[in-house]
Amino acid sequence: MGHFTDETAPMSTERTTAQRQHDTLELLATHGRGWLASASPEGAAHLIAVSACWTGENLLIATRGDSPTGKNLAATRTARLALGDPENAVLVDVTVADQRRSGPGSGELGEAFLAAMGWDPAEEPGAWDYFVLRPVRVQAYRGYGEVPGSTIMRDGRWLG
């Protein structure tokens, strides 16, 4: 018996698409920390820990505009986030829908971020930008047994 199959486990231990979507929305609503992978146009991968504010439609993050991540997001307009942990993974492919400098001109982005996260990037050293990340594909799985059926959003549409 292989590592990825457990024929003794009842099927009911694997969540339905609707249950995975429910659990994922609950996780997103915690505005928790995760990991953001980006790439330079030349194919150099980068990865940082990030606080992800869920607006109900998008993930809102803040990072320095002159950081590797800031430059990658501006250049490639795409990224992939991991939330949860490897045993309860949510992976989100995103496109960059908006980028705005933190501070007085950030309007509702700054207000939403401050309300959810409790801090204002404009008060930190350096020039911080907000990035509005629109989910295109979402995968959710708890262990290898749930890898089949892990896609719960495709082309920006929830499947559950």
Place this chain on the structure above:
Amino acid sequence: MGHFTDETAPMSTERTTAQRQHDTLELLATHGRGWLASASPEGAAHLIAVSACWTGENLLIATRGDSPTGKNLAATRTARLALGDPENAVLVDVTVADQRRSGPGSGELGEAFLAAMGWDPAEEPGAWDYFVLRPVRVQAYRGYGEVPGSTIMRDGRWLG
């Protein structure tokens, strides 16, 4: 007072380079799960959960050769891993030192992986490859207060 500074905290709460290196080596020795970010030559980021076997010098992982990660590693020969969690982060920039198909020809790589991880990728569906990932830079920090001084390996050499 900003989010990234806590002037009331005693300096002693921030670990020394040597302490971070000690803690990081302890974490690596658990052969735990983490996240691996890679990129296509065209700049598309990918991110997967991965089990990372620490050989004492390198991180040994297994993934399907025809997966996005397998293709990215073969093409760009570089990746970045996150181990621990966002509150106790270890970030490792690596180069791909070797790639070998799992199974009888995998020799000491397969033996090391099986001994540490308890499963044999050759028994799984698909063609799995081992990738030997050589650390080039390692950063370790617990919270923003430890971001300064987070680099504990540079150019492949431990600094602690």
